[in-house]
Amino acid sequence: MLRTKGSSLSSSENLDESSPTNVAAVEDTASSPLLGNLAHTRPRVETALLAGLLAVFGMLAISLLLPLFVKSAAYSSDPLQESLPVAEDIKALAERSPGMLVIFSLLPQLMLAALALGGSWLSPEGWRQRLGLTTGSLPKRFWILFALSTPVISVVTGLIISRLTNDLSQRMQDLGGLYGGHTGLFGLLVLSLPTLVPGLCEELLFRGYVQTRLLQSWQPAKSILVSSLLFSAAHLSPIHALGVFPLSLWLGTIAMRCGCIWPAIFGHTANNLFALVVLLASPHASTTPQISMALGLFFVISTCACITSLFFLSSQSAATGSYKS
Numbered sequence: 423m424l425r426t427k428g429s430s431l432s433s434s435e436n437l438d439e440s441s442p443t444n445v446a447a448v449e450d451t452a453s454s455p456l457l458g459n460l461a462h463t464r465p466r467v468e469t470a471l472l473a474g475l476l477a478v479f480g481m482l483a484i485s486l487l488l489p490l491f492v493k494s495a496a497y498s499s500d501p502l503q504e505s506l507p508v509a510e511d512i513k514a515l516a517e518r519s520p521g522m523l524v525i526f527s528l529l530p531q532l533m534l535a536a537l538a539l540g541g542s543w544l545s546p547e548g549w550r551q552r553l554g555l556t557t558g559s560l561p562k563r564f565w566i567l568f569a570l571s572t573p574v575i576s577v578v579t580g581l582i583i584s585r586l587t588n589d590l591s592q593r594m595q596d597l598g599g600l601y602g603g604h605t606g607l608f609g610l611l612v613l614s615l616p617t618l619v620p621g622l623c624e625e626l627l628f629r630g631y632v633q634t635r636l637l638q639s640w641q642p643a644k645s646i647l648v649s650s651l652l653f654s655a656a657h658l659s660p661i662h663a664l665g666v667f668p669l670s671l672w673l674g675t676i677a678m679r680c681g682c683i684w685p686a687i688f689g690h691t692a693n694n695l696f697a698l699v700v701l702l703a704s705p706h707a708s709t710t711p712q713i714s715m716a717l718g719l720f721f722v723i724s725t726c727a728c729i730t731s732l733f734f735l736s737s738q739s740a741a742t743g744s745y746k747s
Contacts, residue, residue: 621691
């Protein structure tokens with residue numbers, strides 16, 4: 423039996439009125455608490471996959487059109503500068519017109535958020551429930567624990583990739599140069615562009631709209647894997663995609679276990695913020711020991727939180743208790 427918005431059925435009524443196939447589907451996905459707030463029947467997953475693919479093609483289109491616009495806007499009157507890298511072009515244009523930096527950063531993120539919010543608005547379920555913006559099934563202290571655990575995932579991944587190529591570190595340095603150096607309220611706004619905005623918009627789509635729907639029909643491992651592949655593909659650069667893939671698996675896992683996407687939003691934001699702080703503080707770390715000590719202390723805290731989180735997530739109590747809603 424399909425559940426309508428606002429209706430509630432007891433567990434016995436669900437089992438009595440569901441077909442054997444649907445009962446098996448519920449039992450197979452019992453480790454996913456996001457299902458506790460959604461319908462027990464198997465919905466179509468095509469819309470979620472389509473939204474993820476549209477996000478990838480949308481990001482590709484923006485990445486192709488943005489350099490053309492930046493080249494023409496930044497150095498249209500100076501042909502000697504046409505050979506500069508796109509990152510330098512964007513930095514020069516942002517220095518001349520700071521508002522353009524806001525537009526360039528918000529455009530792809532707003533596209534992702536529009537896909538998630540538009541799809542959820544058309545869903546028969548409530549949009550908060552559809553996107554996983556609920557209270558979840560675990561106490562909020564675990565949200566903090568998982569968020570603190572997230573930066574160490576990217577640090578370890580970055581260290582491994584840095585042994586293979588310098589492209590990822592160069593990209594991060596370009597981002598640090600682009601978003602650093604701003605002061606006042608505008609500086610705070612600029613700092614939110616690579617931290618809070620992606621943490622919210624990207625999670626709304628990939629963990630909220632896509633993964634939440636996939637978890638209704640697929641096994642948790644398959645759902646997290648597919649949503650992570652789409653998330654990584656949306657970052658376009660092969661090296662960058664490889665770098666964010668482990669992070670996406672982690673964010674998908676904690677969202678699934680918590681029964682909502684808030685821990686993934688906080689974890690994603692914490693990860694981006696820590697990476698940006700490291701980039702901005704690194705030039706001063708050699709002359710200011712306090713900066714190195716602070717960064718090192720946070721890394722130790724993140725590592726301890728990650729070990730605790732892994733222990734909790736691997737325990738039987740987490741697997742069973744987190745499904746209760």
